[in-house]
Amino acid sequence: MDALKMDAPEVRAGFSRWLLPVFAATCGASVANIYYAQPLLDAIASTFAINPAAVGLVVTLTQIGYAAGLIFIVPLGDLVDRRRLVIAQTLLAALALAAIGSAPNAMVLFSAMVGLGLLAVVVQVLVALSASLAPPQERGRAVGFVTSGVVVGILAARFVAGMLADMGGWRTVYFASACLMLLMGFLLAHMLPRDMPIASAERYGAVLKSIPRLFLSDPVLRLRSGLAFLIFASFSTLWTGMVLPLGAEPFALSHTAIGLFGLAGLAGALAAGSAGRWADRGLAGWTTGLSLALLSLSWLPIGLLPASLVAFTLGVVLLDFAVQAVHVTNQSLVFARLPEARSRLVGGYMVFYSAGSALGAITSTASYAHFGWSGVSLAGAAFSGAAFLLWAFTRRWAR
Template sequence: MTETAGKGIETIGTGSSRQAQSYGLTQTLLLVFAVTCGMSVANIYYAQPLLDSMAAAFAISPATVGIVITFTQAGYALGLFFIVPLGDLVDRRKLVVAQTFLSAVALVIVGTAHHVGVLFAGMIAVGLLAVVVQVLVAFTATLATASKRGRAVGLVTSGVVTGILSARFVSGVIADLGGWRSVYLTSALLMSVMSALLAWLLPRHSSPPAPESYGATLRSIPTLFLRDPLLQVRAVLALLIFASFSTLWTALVLPLSGAPLFLSHTEIGLFGLAGLAGAVAASGAGRLADRGLGQWTTGIALVLLTSSWLPIAFLHSSLTALAVGVILLDLSVQAVHVTNQSLIFAAHPEARSRLVGGYMVFYSIGSGLGAISATTIYAFLGWSGVAILGAIFSGAGLLFWGLTRHIGQPG
C-alpha cells in the first residue's frame, strides 16, 4: 500500500500519463502535510496565552517574560535561513522526518524544564524546527503537477492558517485542564505520531541534484531576490500584509481583556477561530493562480484587506463587526500569501526551498514590524490608532500592487 502510494506520488511533475490518478493518490499525503504544518506552526504560538503561568513557574518578571516569544521567533528566523534551503540539497523526506521528530524532543524539553536556561534553549529549538512548515510547502510544490500546484500549496497553507489561528484557543483550553506544561507535552506526543506517519507515507526517492555547496546555496538566496523583480514585488507584499496581520493579532488581546469587556483567554481565542475563513481562501486563491489569475486575485484581496479595518475599528461598539473584520482580514492575507508562493515557485522550480526561506524572512520582518508598532500605537492612541495603523499597512500594499501589477503573471 505504502509502496504503491509512493510510486504514484513520484509521478507527480514528470508529465506521466497517469498524472490525474497520481494527484488523486496524493490527497491523503496533502492532508497529512496540512495537519503537520498546522501543528508545527502552532508550536510557535502556544506560549502567548501562557506567559503569566510561565512567569510564575520560573520567577520571571511579567515585564520581561515576553522574551520567551522573542527566543522562539529568533529560532524560527535562524531556521528559515539555515535549515529551509537544505531542501534543495538533501533528501526532503529525511529532512522532514528528522525535523518533526526533533520538534517532539524540543517540546518535551520545554514541557519538563525546571530551569529558565533550559526553557529558553527549548523555545529556541522549538522555533528552529518549526520551519519544517516551509520545507513541506516547497515539497508540496515539487510533488504537484504544474496545473495543480497552486491548489496543492493552498491546501497545505490552509493547515498553516488553522494552526496559527487555533493555537491560542487550544493552548488556553489544554492549560486550563492540565497546566501549561501539558500543552507542550501533548504537542510532543502528536508531533511524534506525525513523524512516524510521514516516514511511512512520504515517497522514497534519491536526493535532489546538489551542484552547489551549502554555503553557495545560502549566498544564492539574496542573489535570486536582487535579480528577479517578481520576487522583489512578492517579498514586499508579504512584508506589508503580515505587518497588517500582526498589527491585529498582537494588539487585539489588549482591548478585549481590559475594561469594559474583560473577556477570558478562551473567549478571545474564539476570534481566532472566526478567522479560519482564511483557510478556505487559501485553497481558493491557489486555484485562481493555477488559472493565471494571480495578479487580480492579489488586487481584490488587498482591497478587502484594507476595507477590513473599518469594521475592526468598531471593536468597542460591536463584537459582531469585529468578527466580520477579522474574517475579511484573514481571508485576504492568506489569499495574497498563497498567490505569492504559487507565483514564485513557478518562476524558479529549481530553487523552491531557498525561495520559500528567503520569502518568509520578509514575512518575519513584517510580523515583527506590526507587533512592535501595534503595541506602541495602542499605548498612545488606543484601538483607533491600531485600526489606522493596520489600514496604512494594508493601503500601502494595495498602492504598491497597483504600481507593480505589470510585473509577473498577467491577470
C-alpha cells in the same frame, strides 16, 4: 482530515494519495507551535514576571528563530535527503516543546522559543515538496491545499491553546503539542518514500549565497516578498495584541473564549484556498489587489473594539481571508520562478514573512501599552495600506 483527503490534488505516480493530507496536517501542527503563545501572553508574563509591554518578545524571538531556520535549514531541502530532514525537524521540535513546557525561568523559555522557531520551518520544506510532487497544471492548487493546513494550524492554535490552558495551565499546551509532533514524525517516517531525488548538486555555501542574488535579480520575487513582509506585519499586529483588551475588563474573556476568534478567522482564511486556483488561471494580479484592499478595509471594524465585538469578529474574518489569499498567490508565483531551487526560494520568501510577523508582534504590544487598542489598529492599518500602495505603484511602473 477527511475533508482534506477528499479535496487533495493529484500527486505524481509512486506517492500515496494520503501524502498531501499528511503534509497539510504536519504543517498545521508545526506552524501552530509558533502561535500557541499569542493567547497565552498574559499567563506567561505572570508566571515569569515579564513586563506586559515586553511580553511580545516571546513571539518575536520565536520568529527570529524561524527566520534563521528559513535561511540556514530550508535551503537544505534542495541538497539533502528530504525524508531525513523532515523527520529530524519534527522530532527535534517535540524536544523543544517539552523544554518550553518545563522551563524554570524566562531565559530557558526564550532560548527554547528560538529553537522551536528554528525547527518549525519544516513547514516550508513540506510546502516546497508538495509543489514538486504536483503536476505543473495543479501546482497552485497543491500549494493552496497544503497551505490550508498551515492556515488551520495558525488560527486553530489560539482556540486549542486557550482551551488547554484553561484546563491545565499554559504549560499543558506545549506538552500536548510535543506528543502531537512525535505522532506526526512517526507518520512521516512511515509514509515518505525513500527514493526521492535530490533537486540540486550545488554546495551548501553556494546555495546560501544564491538566495539574495535570486531575489535581488527578480522583480516578481522582490515584490512578493515585500508584500509578505507587510501583510504578516498586519496579521501579527492583530493576533498578538487582541488578547490584551479581550482578556481585560470589560470583557475579561477566558483563554478558550479568546481562542474562538481564531475559529471565526479560520472560516475566512480557508475560503482563501481558492486563490491558488485563481493564480493557476492567470488572475494573480487582480486577486492580490482586491485582497490587499480588503485587508486595509478590515481594520475599520477591527478598530471598533471595545464598542462592538460583532464588528470586530467580522473584521477578523476579512483580515484572515485577505492575508491568506495574498500569501497563497505569492507562493504560487514564487514556486514557478525556478523549479530546481524551490526550497531556497520559499526559504528566502518566508524570511520576509517571519520578519513582518516579528515586527507586528513587538509593535502591537508596545502600541497597546502606550496608546491602547486605537494605537494597535492604526499600526495594523498602516501596514495594510503600505502593502496596497506597494502593489498599486509596482503595477503602474510595470505598465
